[in-house]
Amino acid sequence: MSYDLSIIGLGRVGLPLALCFADRGLRVLGVDSDPDVLEAIRAQRMPFSEAGTQALLERVAASGRLELAARAADAARAANIVITLGTPSFSHIETDLRQVRAAVDDLLPLLRPGHSLILRSTIAPGTTEFVAGYLAKQRGFRVGEDVFVAHAPERIAAGRFLEEISTLPCIVGGVGDASTERAADLFAELGAPIVRTSAVQAELAKIWTNILRYATFALPNLLMMDCERYGANVFEVIDLINRDYPRGGMAKPGMTAGSCLRKDFAFSEERSNAPGMLLAVSRVNEAVPLFLVEGVKRRIGELSSRKVAVLGLTFKRDTDDERDSLSPKLIRMLERELADVAVCDPHAATPTQPLDEAVRDADVVIVATNHSEFERPDALREIIARASSDCLLVDPWNAFGTAQVFLYASEAAALLGTGAPADQARGVARG
Ligand SMILES: NC(=O)c1ccc[n+]([C@@H]2O[C@H](COP(=O)([O-])OP(=O)(O)OC[C@H]3O[C@@H](n4cnc5c(N)ncnc54)[C@H](O)[C@@H]3O)[C@@H](O)[C@H]2O)c1
Structure with a gap:
């Protein structure tokens, strides 16, 4: 295969990640279905602001190590496929996996033994196992033996990508040890410490990182409302x-x-x-x-x-x-x-x-x-x-x-x- 990895979804998570892998010498295929996103990257213009990434995009463009494609199916041209698609929530409190499922369905006929699918998106507990089960059910793969599925959540704060990508511990949890090792080997290229765990623990660690922050900020907000009631500062x-x-x-x-x-x-x-x-x-x-x-x-x-x-x-x-x-x-x-x-x-x-x-x-x-x-x-x-x-x-x-x-x-x-x-x-x- 001509690429070391592909990344599906070149948003605020996927694009800086693609640039960092390419900057470390890997050959990257970046995939996004939005023509405006692809056009901006081809014009060497970051579609959003993230500290230091404009200069990085220009450097990577000059290196020729980032190529672009529009269809998720194209991502199968790399052995390592990283998914950085959006994972919103339905308004009635249920994870909305439509983007991930659409990409997996597009890839399904093209997956071969040796492919490693790494979910970088934030996902509900059990989703990595679901994707592995889906591949097993639809294609008869033995996940962890002939294809590999893992979760490597993104925990970097907006504006700090380039600062934290090589320092923040990178949690990696795969379906089977071999899936974990394949994902760990890839993300080790970025230089941050790799912390190996199970898929569901990686999922829980990510969403509870954010739940902790959300609750941490709700308390002073509730206190602010209490203070108003009691005339306090x-x-x-x-x-x-x-x-x-x-x-x-x-x-x-x-x-x-x-x-x-x-x-x-x-x-x-x-x-x-x-x-x-x-x-x-x-x-x-x-x-x-x-x-x-x-x-x-x-x-x-x-x-x-x-x-x-x-x-x-x-x-x-x-x-x-x-x-x-x-x-x-x-x-x-x-x-x-x-x-x-x-x-x-x-x-x-x-x-x-x-x-x-x-x-x-x-x-x-x-x-x-x-x-x-x-x-x-x-x-x-x-x-x-x-x-x-x-x-x-x-x-x-x-x-x-x-x-x-x-x-x-x-x-x-x-x-x-x-x-x-x-x-x-x-x-x-x-x-
Ligand atoms: N933004 C953050 O700071 C942040 C931080 C941590 C984790 N996350 C998680 O990372 C994931 C991605 O977040 P984001 O902010 O980068 O999302 P985003 O919406 O900015 O990017 C998603 C990209 O995927 C593309 N896309 C959608 N469907 C596609 C398809 N079928 N094929 C190819 N491309 C497709 C969209 O055009 C878009 O550019 C989410 O799960 C999010 O919760 C985000």
């Missing part, structure tokens, strides 16, 4: 919890979402031993936009025809990834209150306004995403200067360093004069 309470306390710590509140956290919990919840528990975690995080809108209305009354500036459209800080962000939900809720919404996001591909325009004469300014641009002291100064004189600032992230979720711009201006109480905002940082 969430940042002061978090500081009381964390200050010199040696056993763990409370994270900071914020708009917690994104295409992984918002759906991966469903891969446990669909067969949960405690049905509803993780759904409740999700509901807390999902309730933050409504909490903020209601908090604004409690303070300034009806929002009809009031100007609200929403800062941040992407799902987290300093990324251009807008998928499954809570910001559009916040904007929709504000629009349903008949507010005039202006948006500023210096990272999003969706066109938005510059900061000075978005906040001009605003009655409310909400930090929806804590981009580093909004944390600069001059951003708060600009807002105070341009927004209406009685503007309400809403900052669940404490991006402005004022340690108040709701604060009038005049109060923020007074704090700026005296030095903001930033030490009251200590929380466990989000990666």
